[in-house]
Amino acid sequence: MTLYLLCLLLFCLGIYCVLRKRNIIKIIVGLIISEYAVNLFFILIGYRMQGRSPIFDQKADILNMVDPLPQALVLTSIVIGVASMALLIAIAMRIYEKYGTFDITQIKELRG
Amino acid sequence: MIQEKHKGMSLIVKTITRLTVGFIILYGIYIISHGHVSPGGGFAGGVIIALSFIHLMLAYGKEETLKRLPHNAASILESIGALLFLMIAVLGFTGGSFFLNFIPKGEPFRLFSAGIIPLCNVAISFKVSAGLFAIFVALVLLKLDTEKKE
């Protein structure tokens, strides 16, 4: 339970970073932190007490493995994260090129 | 000095890189080809191969590396990887279903087993290695544009 709460704390930390920071790069770092918190939580969901890694092997018995499905899914979600973060960083660099700053308080020509 | 620095790192780094890059790629290929019998697979192996190219780029500098490995090649390879993966999936229709494992599965724990899984791993590794390298190159080239303007 404590571990779950720590994950939640990490998630909130990331969201706080996204909402509160002014630097674009720090916002992206916040996104990465909270994304990893979700991934970590997913892995923890699949954990069993004293479970071994879910690799099919010739010698070892296949009893008491941790749930392999979350691990595969987390891999997918990490890949998705890589794609969107790479795009965000590219956009951030372009913004720096155009505006000459990373400070979002100075990048507000649009008012939504 | 500045000129030389621009073209990459010192001689020691370049030499070590030249010696190790082959091994890194080999290790990546090993991870890919044994993806169905041990931990690893197309994604992990592809990342390792992409890292070896990035390693080259860091040691030798952008210009030198891009002369040998044009980044058009990366995007072409990436598309080929994706199409290959899709093609393997569509070939499953020969057995009646999308993504069907239509090749005989063989004996477990052998290199040639598990049907289409090794082929999928190869396709994924193309996609991942070319894709990650292309991302890296794109970010690096973007930075070049900014520097030019200043």
Next chain:
Amino acid sequence: MQAVNIIPMFVIVPLAGAFLNSLVEKKAKWVPDAIGNLSAFILFFFSVLAVQVVRTHGTLVYSVGAWKLPLGIAMVLDGLTAFMLVTVNFIAFMIALYSINYMERFTAKGKFYTLFLLMLTGMNGVIVTGDIFNLFVFLEIASVASYALVAFGTEKHELEAAFKYAVMSTVGSMFVLLGIVLLYGLTSTLNMADMANMLAQKGAANLVLMVSVLFIMGLGLKAALVPFHAWLPDAHPSAPAPISAMLSGILIKSLGVYAMVRIFYNVIGMTAELSSIIMFLGTLSMVVGVFLAIGQWDLKRLLAYHSISQIGYVFLGIGLGTPLGILGGIFHLFNHSVFKSLLFLNSGAIEYSAGTRDLQKMGGLMSKMPVTGSTNLIASMSIAGIPPFNGFWSKLIIIIAAVQAQRFGYAFWAVVASVLTLASFMKVMKYAYFGRLKEGLMSIKEVPFFMKLSMVVLSVVCLIGGMLLIPSLRDIFLNRASDVIALGVNYAAIVLKEVSLSW
């Protein structure tokens, strides 16, 4: 080929088109156009076929890789799926036609079509999938492609809007993922039908409530419901016009509305509280969106605020939960995709010819651009709800349903929002198309052929869209979709029955 094999085609065709396009785009100038339009046309054809398949075979379940369900990834084709597929692929095909001429202004046309097809893959995937994690993956494919498309112009405003959109939407996806993780932890399955079964067996848990809130936040962000709408008025106007039409017309519907409806009605199960939250948020977006729209002078931004408002109607209708309300909601979803894409395409046509988006700089364009002007008139009357056009019928159904359900307050606000919509589109027509021709607009010309073609086709659909309510047509198209929603968690039983039949 069995009928069931049509289902994976909706993912295969656009994906193959996208990567083939990125491989051969440089060969000749017409190659990207040909690949993009051909893929979109094939998809449209398949989606019409899918309606027929659903009519003859009922609900179909496809298991990817012939894995035993519910362990493998399932794809489900039922009435709602077929309805959404037709909507999405029809609009996408029209937009692809329009882009042939419009995208000449941009240099990277090949990349545009690749991203366009990837976005289409994501949307079709979200619609056909029966697996909740797969839904997240396709959701992200569509979103990531759309961030890149919003930033396509790589000018100051585009980049700023894209960054804002990408950050907010990524946060939304994270909430969705967290919700999926919690559901997996609760039910140990990812198949939506199986999950619905498990949830029904376990009964109401507090965790389910938390999951619902997470989904409302995450998918509401994608659908631009009002407290989460801040990205939309920036992102939609900044994209190139075909993409604005795509985003407003179908992206927020397939990613937001469809996913939300599928999860809430068919997986978690609708409760009275959830439905009142959805109705409240819908009405709030309806009213706030239209009030914000009235004061805008940037044409595309005005249209973007109207998207928020109209999506509110859809949510109000679907949230009512009565069969008539659901019918009105999904019918409005279809109508809104048609007329809002048409309006965005018209604004793109003005930008193409006159080079401005500011209403104050336009005027008297009707004489110079008769096709754009008259199609825009039709679309404006549709969105405002003038009788013979399609928008009128769906709004009427929603309002009647609200009155029948004793929700007089919501019905009242729906009428008010409709009147205000009329007012704001009268403003558009007055400033842009009627009145005196401004200096400097003397030499403009009507847009090229393909742009005219797609606008005319869409306006014809606006005109005859009301015909879908004729009972025989309604039975094969709208009713099958609303039946699936009205079915609620019994969806699981039907899908699982199909599964056991195929094994």
